Amino acid sequence: MVVPYRHEPFTDFTVEENRKEYQDALDYVKGQLGQEYPLIINGEKVFTEDKTVSENPGNRSEIVGYVSKCSQELAEQAMQAADEAFKTWRKWDPAARANILFRASAMIRRRKHEFSAWLTYEAGKPWKEADADTAEAIDFLEYYARQILRLKNGVEINSRDGEHNRFDYIPLGVGVTISPWNFAFAIMAGTTVGPMVAGNTILLKPAKTTPVVAYKFMEVLLEAGLPKGVVNYIPGSSADMGDYLVDHPRTRFINFTGSKKVGLHIAERAAKVQEGQIWMKRMIAEMGGKDTMIVDNDADLELAAETIVYSAFGFSGQKCSACSRAVIHEDVYDEVLANVVAKTKELTVGPTYKDNSKFMGPVNDQEAFDKVLDYIEIGKKEGKLMAGGTGDDSEGYFIHPTVIADVDPKARIMQEEIFGPVVAFAKAKDFDELIDIANNTEYGLTGAVISNNREHIEQARQDFHVGNLYFNRGCTAAIVGYHPFGGFNMSGTDSKAGGPDYLLNFLQAKTTSDMY
Structure with a gap:
């Protein structure tokens, strides 16, 4: 009998004892x-x-x-x-x-x-x-x-009189x-x-x-x-x-x-x-991917803003599953965008080895730092900079979380993988257009739909062409055995x-x- 699998629990860092144990581990590694x-x-x-x-x-x-x-x-x-x-x-x-x-x-x-x-x-x-x-x-x-x-x-297959067959x-x-x-x-x-x-x-x-x-x-x-x-x-x-x-x-x-x-x-x-x-x-x-979260006009807009921010900027957007495109129904576009911008400006950026006070740490290296800032400059020309847009590599490779609004769905920052803390916003007139824009890249890794409309959710289940599709949650944080992970098209095999x-x-x- 195979013992059932249960995923490893995450550490609750609101507990003082856990924070102390992690700090002790940091001190040990520093040595x-x-x-x-x-x-x-x-x-x-x-x-x-x-x-x-x-x-x-x-x-x-x-x-x-x-x-x-x-x-x-x-x-x-x-x-x-x-x-x-x-x-x-x-x-x-x-x-x-x-x-x-x-x-x-x-x-x-x-x-x-x-x-x-x-x-x-x-x-x-x-x-x-x-x-x-x-x-x-x-x-x-x-x-x-x-x-x-x-x-x-192996797997059981058919046998017959006088013949025993195995599939191993x-x-x-x-x-x-x-x-x-x-x-x-x-x-x-x-x-x-x-x-x-x-x-x-x-x-x-x-x-x-x-x-x-x-x-x-x-x-x-x-x-x-x-x-x-x-x-x-x-x-x-x-x-x-x-x-x-x-x-x-x-x-x-x-x-x-x-x-x-x-x-x-x-x-x-x-x-x-x-x-x-x-x-x-x-x-x-x-x-890799160019992952989209779509929000229709029958959605929990607070949930939409929270999940976009976490999915876009968790680990500085350095996840192949990160939300780098937010496509929003025109009826709720301004409200969702304003809420995301407000939440983004509250995020903290800085060294993570010193303490647990920063939401975001550095990007990977000088090459990543330069690449992300280059894309931000492209984004400033393709849309409207709403938050972030700057970086500092004097001590480490830190880039502020960046939101760029009013971007054409075919723009470079809506099509090319940036792999950094940058999210581009575009609007759509109806749910069919939301899906069309979500599918308009060469990738097909993750995506998310924020909606309370069951008909829309079922349509997305069939038409949103990604390997991992999530409803009313972010598009990152797949768990082994619960959300088998991998995508279509240029996202892999x-x-x-x-x-x-x-x-x-x-x-x-x-x-x-x-x-x-």
Whole structure:
């Protein structure tokens, strides 16, 4: 019997004891800053002269860690280690593989605030956002462990007199996980352990700005009993070793989360069959979004404003699910816009590692800071600046939450992914136009409808073309096992992380027929 899954609860920071425990974790992590971290290949630590410098985006002068960079030569060693480990790991009882995840999740749960504190320092996350990131990482381990227990005996198919038939799942081989910086723990962990618990071996290439939390996760996996070579930690340059692994004839699949540009680059390279390659590589990709919340003229307008603000500016809008487009019925447009602007101006911005007083922390790095400010300048020309519009990178990479009104639905800031604290407003004359505008991008990840009109809700259920659609709530904060996550079109390959069929991306079906 598989024990039912329940998601990890979030920490209530209104409780003084919880605030003190988190501050203690921040103090502990601060004492660990500036250390050097090796690669982990075949269970062994490998230090290199070439290092990635991970900085605190809320305090540019503070170094989180110096992380060894993987070269092509070392990437090849990691590939050979993973290839060799697969020979035995694929034969492990799936329940034994699941037990490693259960142990790892328990270890992380005991150190929950410590991992969240690393996210606050390395990713600039506010306490609430860091806590949710860590909780989601725990959820992925627990959920995928239970899913492999459901799949381990295959699926029942028909047999007949004199013939017994079975339909089983077997793992693919060596996979490359390329994880993002915005959910530096949750997505990194989920895209690693999902294929791993299914019996595959993994080359983990974490994002260049958040490699330390990935190293801390590797330590947990090894302590939990993961055999050598099953997961190899190899941060490094995409140009130097990322493309090398994507092209490699022994790579069986690539599990990618990141931008559309990089995702399409990987897909193109992965489609080419290399000399010695005897399979078509699978690619599982989540590539971002341009997510819309629509509000009709039969809606709770206070709820609309609250959810737009939280969905647009939580973690500085650095979520592929973030609300970057608010499309409002013309009858209520002015009221919703005014309320959103008022709430936005109340938000606080600043360093999150100092205390829990700031709603928003920094954006990821200088590149993100410059990109977002460039889009704000474009937005000023395409619409009317109502709030925010400025940034300060003298200490960290801080940008004020920005609202731009009266934007044409085809404008650049309504079409292009910004990945920052910017939301554009457009109006529509009726519900059909609300849906048409919501669907007018190349993406299809998340969306939300704020309405008390049941006919409109049912119309949106059919016509709003996104992978995750929410009614009368924000368009962010999917929970593993409750809101399987993944989108359509240029948002990715429609895979549903934290869903009942996710592990099937990393398995292949095998039919056996036994005559008697």
